[in-house]
Every structure is written in C-alpha cells, then in structure tokens.
Ligand SMILES: Cc1ncc(COP(=O)(O)O)c(C=O)c1O
C-alpha cells in the first residue's frame with residue numbers, strides 16, 4: 001500500500017511502531033508521525049469541505065457515534081425554524097394539500113434514488129424502524145401463507161429479535177435462529193462474527209417463508225453478503241426483509257438490482273435526520289399490489305379524504321402509510337440528502353472505508369499494546385461504518401472520555417464502537433479520539449504499551 005507521498009505505508013508503519021516502543025522521545029515521535037499522517041489524510045480528503053456543513057458542537061473534540069446518532073447539518077435549525085414559521089405557521093392546514101400529505105412518498109423516492117438504489121414508487125417514510133419492520137414482516141408472511149418457518153439472526157439488534165419472537169408466536173410459526181459465525185479475524189483479534197450465506201443455505205427450504213437479517217451487523221460492523229443471501233432465499237421460494245439501519249447513508253445500496261423484496265432502516269444515524277426521525281420502508285414494485293400490511297389506517301387508502309366506510313388499500317406504495325406522517329421530523333433529513341447529492345454515495349463510502357481503515361491503523365499503534373482487541377473485520381470491504389474494540393476497562397474509561405469531548409458508543413459488556421460518520425468526521429478528529437481512548441484506558445488502569 002502506498003500513501004499520497006508514494007511511501008510504502010506498511011513498511012513505514014512498522015518502522016514507526018519500532019520507534020514508538022523505545023524511549024519517551026521515541027513514543028512522542030511515534031505520536032507525531034501518526035498525527036502528521038492524520039493531517040495529510042485530511043489534506044487529501046476531497047470531502048473535507050463538507051465537514052463545515054454540520055453544526056458546531058462546542059466542547060466536542062471527537063464525535064465517534066455517527067452509528068447511533070448523526071450530527072445535525074448546519075442549516076437544520078434554520079430549516080426547522082422556517083418550516084415552523086412559514087409552512088406550519090403560515091400555511092396552516094393548507095399545508096397538507098401543498099406537499100405534506102405526499103411527503104412520505106416524495107421524500108421516500110428521493111431517499112430511494114439517493115441512497116438505496118430504488119426506483120420511484122417503492123419507498124415510503126413511516127414510523128420508527130420497529131414499526132416499519134413489523135409492517136413489512138407481516139406483509140411478507142401474508143404472501144407465503146402455507147409456509148411455516150422464519151430464518152433470523154439470534155444476535156441481531158434486539159428490536160428485530162423481539163419482533164420475530166412475537167410475530168412467530170402470534171402466527172404459530174417456527175424460527176430457525178442462526179448463530180453468527182467467525183467471518184474475519186486475525187488470531188490476535190476478538191472473534192468477529194456475522195451471518196454467512198452458507199448458513200442460510202443450510203436451513204432454507206420449501207417451508208421457509210421469510211429471511212430477516214441486518215445488512216450490517218450492529219455489533220461487529222460486518223457486511224453480510226446481501227445479494228447472495230437474497231438469492232438463496234429466493235431459490236427456496238422465500239422472501240427477504242433486510243434491516244438497513246447501519247448501511248443507509250453509509251454505503252451505496254442497489255435494492256432494485258439485488259432483487260430485494262422488503263427493507264427498512266432508520267434515518268437518524270448516517271442520514272442525520274435527528275433523534276426520532278422517521279424510518280423508511282422499501283417494497284419491491286412487483287409485490288406492491290399484492291402486499292398488505294397490518295396497520296390499516298386512513299392515510300393508506302386510495303382516497304383518504306373520502307373518509308369511506310371501509311379500508312381499501314391504495315394501489316401504490318401509499319398502502320404502507322398508516323396515519324398522519326411525521327412531516328416536522330422529516331425536515332432535517334432533507335437537508336442531509338442535499339449533502340448526499342453533492343458528495344455522492346460512492347465517494348461517501350470511499351471516505352467511510354478510509355476513516356475506518358485509519359481507525360484500525362490507530363488501534364494497532366495505540367490500543368493493541370494495551371491489550372485492547374479488535375472486534376470488527378480488518379478487511380475494509382467486509383466492514384461497514386464503524387469499528388468495535390473490546391477491553392474490560394472501556395466502561396470505566398467512558399466518563400473521562402465524555403468529559404473531554406470524546407464521544408464513542410459503549411456497548412455492554414466491554415465494547416466501544418467508533419463510528420466516524422464520513423461527511424462530518426475528519427481524520428485528525430479520529431486520531432484525537434483514539435488517542436483520548438488510549439489515555440483514558442491508561443488512567444483507568446490499563447497497562448502495556
Ligand atoms: C439494526 C437496528 N435495527 C433497528 C434499530 C432501531 O429501531 P428503532 O428506530 O425502532 O428504534 C437499530 C438502532 O436503533 C438498529 O441498529
């Protein structure tokens with residue numbers, strides 16, 4: 001691997017590591033080299049200017065929690081203010097006829113084309129991810145009424161597991177829980193697990209109704225082979241529902257091309273929609289006319305304002321809308337989609353991978369010597385937007401980190417997830433964050449180095 005100066009960076013890093021393990025002077029030199037490298041990565045970053053498009057966060061030195069809650073864009077506050085004053089305040093009830101009623105679908109289309117690889121008329125903005133998943137799981141199961149099994153990940157995000165447990169119980173179905181297996185780990189790293197296509201192939205059969213998995217594992221950041229697993233499910237005659245919470249806005253998706261049936265994801269992580277911003281759902285056009293969903297509300301019918309006697313689902317994707325959409329909650333997301341359009345998803349993913357590669361490099365230099373273990377794939381092509389590390393003192397180190405404006409995400413029992421959101425995070429910021437984690441772990445009693 002060569003860097004922008006043409007030097008062989010692997011060889012150079014080895015030399016730096018040796019320099020850093022010597023005298024105090026050597027250690028300082030090692031840090032200076034890492035910091036210099038961060039600065040040169042920032043200087044070469046074609047998306048660096050976009051960092052200025054996010055609101056300042058006073059006292060925050062390093063924000064590494066884009067995988068949980070993205071930062072507000074700089075104009076989100078003004079957009080919310082002007083929406084409140086001019087649209088809500090000025091147009092009042094007339095606003096529903098002037099775009100609000102259509103917003104779940106117009107913004108869905110925009111999100112679909114900017115980030116999901118979804119043609120128009122297949123994406124809607126709904127409620128929380130949990131509720132949208134609930135609708136899609138039921139819709140898929142209703143399309144396979146004679147089948148009795150669901151395939152799911154036993155270590156998926158709790159909401160996915162709880163939904164599957166509940167729905168399977170309600171419908172008398174059996175769940176084939178897959179245990180995540182090793183996917184990519186150097187011997188010195190923690191075990192990195194995920195769901196592999198062969199595991200799905202082993203259990204998929206003509207009794208499988210549905211496969212529900214996350215595209216990017218919320219713990220390890222491992223990217224599942226979505227096209228291969230979708231193909232395996234289809235060969236068995238089953239349908240797929242993909243949870244895209246950790247991929248939407250972090251990497252380009254091609255839902256139409258990959259033949260996905262249903263998908264859902266949140267908009268408050270890498271899409272920076274803000275706390276509680278509504279989730280999106282995707283339904284492939286080939287299913288829309290036959291798919292039904294369980295939350296039959298007045299806004300999902302062919303003509304809501306007729307206030308008809310019974311529920312007649314709209315022929316299009318609107319049938320997945322239930323009640324009054326969270327129009328106010330969609331305002332910041334529009335601002336982020338402007339930035340995504342400017343930057344392009346390919347460039348966003350390239351920067352995301354460069355950032356997490358750099359975090360892994362910093363991990364090797366600064367944290368591995370303290371006995372911290374890497375819990376994410378080393379291979380950038382298998383890694384989503386965050387890097388997970390494990391050490392028993394992570395929880396003890398957290399208050400000092402927050403105090404210093406270094407904000408990773410703690411996951412019990414001993415994990416820190418470092419999620420440098422590509423448009424809002426710089427390489428020097430990532431360096432400051434990992435350096436702060438090293439110092440806080442040392443202060444909490446870690447030894448080595
Ligand atoms: C994989 C995954 N699914 C679902 C959710 C959340 O669901 P909700 O938006 O309903 O809280 C998250 C994160 O919160 C997640 O990481």
Ligand SMILES: Nc1ccccc1C(=O)C[C@H](N)C(=O)O
Nearest residue numbers: 067068069157218219245268269
């Ligand atoms: N929605 C939240 C509300 C409060 C605290 C965290 C979240 C998260 O999004 C967690 C995230 N999904 C995770 O992968 O852990």
